[in-house]
Amino acid sequence: MWIYEKRLQYPVKITQTNAKLAQVIISQFGGPDGELAASMRYLSQRYTMPYKEVTGILTDIGTEELAHMEIISAIIYQLTKDLSMEEIQKSGFDKYYVDHTLGLWPQAAGGVPFTATYFQSKGDPITDLHEDMAAEQKARTTYDNILRLINDPEICDPIRFLREREIVHYQRFGESLRIVQDILDSKNFYAINPAFDMSDKCNCK
């Protein structure tokens, strides 16, 4: 169950269109380290997570990522709003325009469509949390790369907010991993998969 809130988590007010930048920033919508992949990753992983703190963090961060996807989408929408044919041709936006006009569609900056292969749901808490921590750092790097390409404060401001959230989420996933490892056998964290081997299925002991 989700309830929509009719506001952005962080405001976006861009007054100057820029189709070239939109083509780069779209990677954080549908690219390999984008917000859509982030949300789907956490919301998929949470079902088999056996620890309530971690199920909570996956649900709540997965939900926040949807709000981040909306911020990125608002940025792209405002950067490409009412583009003239001349701007579309000059900026190289014509390749996107021919398939989607000015509609939003999740793809990477290189034009590769969004795919579930951008993320993993492995069904093993240690494995999934390592993936999640890496994902937050990869997104942080992507935002750093984007920030080097832009100097318009109207765009930089919400991008900086999103970059900062990657760091906070990384911290929370690190604490989650610690919670999981504190419960497991400290002599061998990998002796069992607590999301699979807890119901007498393990014949190896």
Add this chain to the structure above:
Amino acid sequence: MTNKPCKKDLLQWINVVSFAVNDVNLFLDTHPTDQKALEFFHEYSKLRNQAMHEYAKYYGPLTVDTTVESCTDRWNWINEPWPWQEGGC
């Protein structure tokens, strides 16, 4: 009669208190017994709820649950601009 708050200021306040609630929510997920964080959550959650109701009353609902605050004979949810549009939140 209460003083009508400025739309821009009230929305900014909602963004501030909502961020505080969201951030401490994540912190509490991994620190569920932290008393200081719990107190902080309760304080800001209350402020957020008040502000959401106040906004709905004067400027239209931000959630379907607060549509009742702005009582008109029309469905208000679709009236105000969407967040990505000009004049939206």
